[in-house]
Amino acid sequence: ILRRRFSRENSSKLAKTNPLIHKNNEFDLYKGSVGVEFEHVSSQEQDWLYSRYEELMLQPLSPSQKLNTFRLLQMADSFESFCQKKFSTYKRYSGEGTESLVPALYSIFQTYKTESDSWVVLNIAHRGKLAVLVSLMGYPMRNLFYKIKGNSLMPPELNKDYYYFVDDISTHIAVTHMRSELKPLRVSMLHNPSHLEVGGAVSMGKTRSKQDGGFKAMNVSVHGDASLGGQGVVYELAQMSHLPDFQVGGSLHLVANNQLGFTTPENLGRSTPYCTDVFKIIGAPVVHVNAMCPEEAVKMCQLAVEYRNKFNKDFAVDLVGYRKYGHNEVDEPGITNPKMYQIIREMEGCTQSYARKLKEEGILSEKVYQKTKSQLEEALNTEFSNANFENLEKDQKGWLKIDSFREQWRSMSPLHSNQVIQTGREINHLKSIAEASVKVPSNLKVHPILQKGHISNRLKNLEKNLVDWSTAEAMAVGSLLEEGFNVRICGEDSIRGTFTHRNAGFFCQETEEVYFPLKQLGNFSVVNSLLSELGVLGFEYGYSLDNPKNLVMWEAQFGDFSNMGQGIMDQFISSGESKWLRQSGMVLLLPHGQEGMGPDHSSARIERALEAVNDFEAQQVNLEVVNNVVPANYFHLLRRQMLRDFRRPLVVATPKSGLRHKLAISQIEELGPGTSFKPAILNTLGSGSKKLLVCSGKVYLEILNSNKDLSVLLLEQLAPFPKDYLSELLGSKNFEEVVWVQEEPQGQGAMNFVVPLLSKFFGKEVQVISKPPLSAASEGNKCDFDNHMKDLHEKISKSLGN
Ligand SMILES: Cc1ncc(C[n+]2csc(CCOP(=O)(O)OP(=O)(O)O)c2C)c(N)n1
Numbered sequence: 001i002l003r004r005r006f007s008r009e010n011s012s013k014l015a016k017t018n019p020l021i022h023k024n025n026e027f028d029l030y031k032g033s034v035g036v037e038f039e040h041v042s043s044q045e046q047d048w049l050y051s052r053y054e055e056l057m058l059q060p061l062s063p064s065q066k067l068n069t070f071r072l073l074q075m076a077d078s079f080e081s082f083c084q085k086k087f088s089t090y091k092r093y094s095g096e097g098t099e100s101l102v103p104a105l106y107s108i109f110q111t112y113k114t115e116s117d118s119w120v121v122l123n124i125a126h127r128g129k130l131a132v133l134v135s136l137m138g139y140p141m142r143n144l145f146y147k148i149k150g151n152s153l154m155p156p157e158l159n160k161d162y163y164y165f166v167d168d169i170s171t172h173i174a175v176t177h178m179r180s181e182l183k184p185l186r187v188s189m190l191h192n193p194s195h196l197e198v199g200g201a202v203s204m205g206k207t208r209s210k211q212d213g214g215f216k217a218m219n220v221s222v223h224g225d226a227s228l229g230g231q232g233v234v235y236e237l238a239q240m241s242h243l244p245d246f247q248v249g250g251s252l253h254l255v256a257n258n259q260l261g262f263t264t265p266e267n268l269g270r271s272t273p274y275c276t277d278v279f280k281i282i283g284a285p286v287v288h289v290n291a292m293c294p295e296e297a298v299k300m301c302q303l304a305v306e307y308r309n310k311f312n313k314d315f316a317v318d319l320v321g322y323r324k325y326g327h328n329e330v331d332e333p334g335i336t337n338p339k340m341y342q343i344i345r346e347m348e349g350c351t352q353s354y355a356r357k358l359k360e361e362g363i364l365s366e367k368v369y370q371k372t373k374s375q376l377e378e379a380l381n382t383e384f385s386n387a388n389f390e391n392l393e394k395d396q397k398g399w400l401k402i403d404s405f406r407e408q409w410r411s412m413s414p415l416h417s418n419q420v421i422q423t424g425r426e427i428n429h430l431k432s433i434a435e436a437s438v439k440v441p442s443n444l445k446v447h448p449i450l451q452k453g454h455i456s457n458r459l460k461n462l463e464k465n466l467v468d469w470s471t472a473e474a475m476a477v478g479s480l481l482e483e484g485f486n487v488r489i490c491g492e493d494s495i496r497g498t499f500t501h502r503n504a505g506f507f508c509q510e511t512e513e514v515y516f517p518l519k520q521l522g523n524f525s526v527v528n529s530l531l532s533e534l535g536v537l538g539f540e541y542g543y544s545l546d547n548p549k550n551l552v553m554w555e556a557q558f559g560d561f562s563n564m565g566q567g568i569m570d571q572f573i574s575s576g577e578s579k580w581l582r583q584s585g586m587v588l589l590l591p592h593g594q595e596g597m598g599p600d601h602s603s604a605r606i607e608r609a610l611e612a613v614n615d616f617e618a619q620q621v622n623l624e625v626v627n628n629v630v631p632a633n634y635f636h637l638l639r640r641q642m643l644r645d646f647r648r649p650l651v652v653a654t655p656k657s658g659l660r661h662k663l664a665i666s667q668i669e670e671l672g673p674g675t676s677f678k679p680a681i682l683n684t685l686g687s688g689s690k691k692l693l694v695c696s697g698k699v700y701l702e703i704l705n706s707n708k709d710l711s712v713l714l715l716e717q718l719a720p721f722p723k724d725y726l727s728e729l730l731g732s733k734n735f736e737e738v739v740w741v742q743e744e745p746q747g748q749g750a751m752n753f754v755v756p757l758l759s760k761f762f763g764k765e766v767q768v769i770s771k772p773p774l775s776a777a778s779e780g781n782k783c784d785f786d787n788h789m790k791d792l793h794e795k796i797s798k799s800l801g802n
Pocket residue numbers: 127194195196223224225226227228256258259260261262327
């Protein structure tokens with residue numbers, strides 16, 4: 001079944017001098033069930049790797065290690081066979097054929113175990129996950145059977161008034177577990193979506209947050225061979241592995257390699273010889289192990305952890321096995337892979353062959369084998385008959401062991417509220433934060449453009465009690481840092497900011513050293529990320545998941561590029577809480593605005609964020625969407641994100657030209673004590689108008705600039721639609737007509753979301769003024785752009801009777 005020979009003919013330099021190896025056949029060490037790829041690793045590490053590899057290969061496992069390995073296999077095997085009988089049409093994505101994954105993972109945990117509090121953060125996809133849950137992660141079998149039978153794991157009381165928590169399939173379950181013999185090591189197995197490989201980004205981010213919080217933590221990702229070879233996010237994560245702001249001291253990669261992806265054989269599934277070849281770009285050692293040899297799998301995982309601990313780098317263990325059934329248990333694999341399955345059908349399972357080996361070695365007797373087998377069967381039957389709600393294992397809250405709102409999340413509430421919270425701060429204090437945000441050591445030579453523009457402008461504005469968008473951000477971040485929150489802003493070029501507006505770090509013009517003034521106030525990191533959206537967004541989401549005190553802001557270079565991370569948006573950010581009861585206070589900053597910069601530098605695609613909103617008006621809304629031009633509001637938004645007792649992801653369409661627009665400025669009083677975020681702002685110019693223009697974003701500034709008499713309502717918060725706030729704001733005011741104005745092309749922007757809500761709110765039909773429909777987000781040339789914008793403003797003027 002092994003199509004490739006993993007032999008390495010030239011043995012190590014050490015092997016030639018090592019007396020232990022001379023006694024044995026040194027050649028065999030590289031020719032048997034393990035193939036190593038160390039040649040691309042740096043030479044100093046190679047010496048260590050070859051020598052440790054040889055030691056491990058020559059040293060037999062102790063009888064108790066062998067029995068433990070066997071027990072884990074037997075447990076996984078009994079579970080899989082039981083499910084095959086009881087739930088024959090259920091898709092469980094059996095791991096049979098690569099079941100040595102279970103003892104391999106155990107070996108990782110055991111080797112990593114330390115005296116101090118430590119964590120393994122584990123991302124594992126569908127293949128074999130259920131067996132790992134029950135064999136290693138202490139997940140109650142009865143709860144799993146209950147779930148397999150089709151029940152929900154969500155606490156019914158949370159869905160009492162309103163259906164919000166959708167739950168997820170069994171192979172996406174998460175659990176945190178501390179095995180008694182491995183104390184104080186805790187293993188946090190994360191939720192995963194079906195979307196393969198993206199979970200690796202989330203576990204990496206979560207691991208980094210644990211490490212930044214002072215814990216020892218190791219990231220472990222289990223891959224399928226086809227997804228590892230095919231998914232681009234793996235490359236993005238590999239590129240993160242040595243970057244100071246992303247590295248996690250080396251990740252471990254374990255491949256449950258069944259040589260097939262769904263129906264596609266490996267020769268059609270990738271161009272490289274091995275699915276693990278992506279790891280070679282970062283010089284990570286790779287070992288390929290015949291998955292039918294569990295002892296070697298255990299040893300190689302030990303080698304992997306030891307290497308990772310010593311060199312702080314990634315290591316990959318490729319368990320090369322097969323897949324007993326089709327892609328799932330109801331698929332017929334012979335349709336597409338007849339020859340392979342002729343061989344597979346003849347094969348003895350790994351557990352059975354290992355039992356035979358241990359019996360031959362006199363370590364396992366037939367009697368003990370049969371006894372443990374029947375004990376496991378009995379336990380499975382008992383668990384199966386107890387798989388009803390009354391008998392399930394529950395936590396202190398009476399919930400079905402879903403591990404939510406524990407430890408650092410304990411103070412958070414599972415239910416949201418749209419209640420207004422005051423987020424203002426004392427004004428002089430805010431001024432001092434803003435000053436501190438541009439204060440650099442006297443020996444740091446700041447670029448003259450920044451000295452003259454950014455620094456002096458900020459200080460001059462402060463004297464006049466004015467706050468622009470970047471200063472509002474600095475004040476929000478600085479105040480949150482002082483209040484004990486951790487702030488991480490990450491994106492391509494976020495230190496400076498795409499529009500040279502943030503300048504959270506000052507680069508000395510002589511030494512190139514960078515100084516971050518806000519770091520003086522607390523745990524602040526502002527990170528220029530690698531040029532990736534999917535991997536980085538996943539990483540940042542994972543970072544936000546770990547701790548409700550983390551304010552994580554991911555910034556797209558332009559909002560347009562955020563769709564490269566759409567899988568993280570859909571599978572995690574907008575639906576994670578509802579599927580898994582895990583909150584995230586993640587903030588997405590997406591520069592947005594029609595400014596003639598072409599089809600791909602114009603839109604955060606607000607319509608897509610709004611499409612992902614579960615309910616427009618209810619309190620328990622999955623996502624907040626804000627189109628922000630008012631600096632004071634940005635300040636309150638960020639503070640609100642942390643100061644309330646629940647976490648909800650936030651998408652902010654952020655300004656571009658609005659960063660420096662003369663009307664996009666707030667009075668500092670708007671940030672003072674007693675103030676809060678204003679979801680909407682009503683502006684009456686001149687004698688006002690009986691027609692109400694409602695809009696959002698930059699077009700508001702343009703309307704204010706160009707029209708004398710009008711009533712205009714700026715909607716900053718689009719979702720949840722702020723109807724109560726609007727009722728209070730508009731009171732008994734009566735408008736004859738209501739028009740929604742947007743700068744985005746028809747069908748894009750907020751119109752499809754907001755117009756029906758406005759109609760309902762005002763009780764009348766709402767007209768729309770927009771650019772004409774376009775296939776892209778904006779025009780590709782200046783002339784067409786100018787004409788369309790001119791038309792838009794003429795329509796607005798005309799509609800006002802001007
Ligand atoms: C991103 C993504 N694309 C497509 C799929 C559909 N799909 C589910 S499993 C699978 C094959 C995965 O093969 P492999 O990674 O080798 O894992 P295996 O199932 O063989 O263990 C595919 C294509 C998916 N889940 N995720």
